[in-house]
Amino acid sequence: MKILKYFALLFLLTLVSLVVFILTQDGKFNVSKTFIVEAPKENVFNYIQNTKNWSEWTESRKLNDSIIEIQLNGFPYSEIQNNKSYQNDSLTQTLLTKNPVKLKWTFKSEGNKTEINFQIEGIIDFQSKIKRFWDGSPTQTVTRSIEKDLSRLSTVIKHQYTFTELETLGPTEFNKIIYIYLNQSSTINTLEKDIQKQYPKLKSFVTDYKIAADLKPILLFNSLTTKDTIKYRLALPINKNIYLNPDDFVLLDSITTPLTFKTISNGHYTHLSKALKETEDSFAKSKIQEDKQHMKLLRLTNSILDSSNPAEWKTEIYIPIITPTTSETIEQKVNEDLQ
DSSP: OHHHHHHHHHHHHHHHHHHHHHHHSOOEEEEEEEEEESSOHHHHHHHHHOGGGGGGTSEEEESSSSOEEEEOTTSOOBOEEEEEEETTTEEEEEEOSSSOEEEEEEEEEETTEEEEEEEEEEEOOHHHHHHHGGGOOHHHHHHHHHHHHHHHHHHHHHHHHHOEEEEEEEEEEOOOEEEEEEEEEEOTTTHHHHHHHHHHHHHHHHHHTTOOBOOSOEEEESOOOSSSOEEEEEEEEESSOOOOOTTOSSEEEEEOOSEEEEEEEEEOGGGHHHHHHHHHHHHHHHTOOBOTTSOEEEEEEEOTTTOSOGGGOEEEEEEEBOOOOSSSOHHHHHHHHHO
């Protein structure tokens, strides 16, 4: 009996010593990780800054319509808060756990790719110390845990921003469109953010004045490249002509193009320039001539306004073409060339 008491006392002393030892261990961690993602810096910054996107590469749960908690590997569920940011260059965030965890992201362009330096810093609580005691120091365990999430982030961004698909539909009759618009300037990498910012102004205008409108926005422009600033009209088609007051912030115009060449670009807007070039290249094969007296038109069938995933975006492209004068229609020519 004395031997059992001795071993019980020994076990208790060992347990207390282990708990004291764990309590006295430094719970601080500071982990840095540098990796490359296949997307432009501006897009990567916007994606990570928008905390709604985090559910696509971390575990998450929705508390209500406005609050989503995420769970980085090895950490409890928590809200994430954006702190300071320098547009497209760096971003600091906080995981609002019992012991807040600081996150810092820095972004560096590497051609069409982005080098990300990610830093996570904080203190693990007692419960986590016990769970991770046999796994090594807090820094070692956090390093192993966070690598899985960052790998998933890289995979998700690569798919969303590199996916592209072009559907060629050929000549399409085009009815007159009356539209209200705002004059805009963007780069190809800020286009989505600028649309998201300016579109509500057009929508509120037609809503406030009870104007029947197609709420899928259109863009009208003369040229679009990935390098230069794009000047365009962000517009909403309306059902009939209206009269504007001099102090209205929107403008009114219409477009009448009897015939256009239609293609559909699926994917991020950075692929639009390539889609336009491929469309125009098909003109030469089909002996089609572009009508440069009219602006090109994009209809955002599915866009940043509908989904945060660029792989789901669908953009209809309409390029005005000159109506053929021969008896053989352009559509027949295109069909023959595509066969």
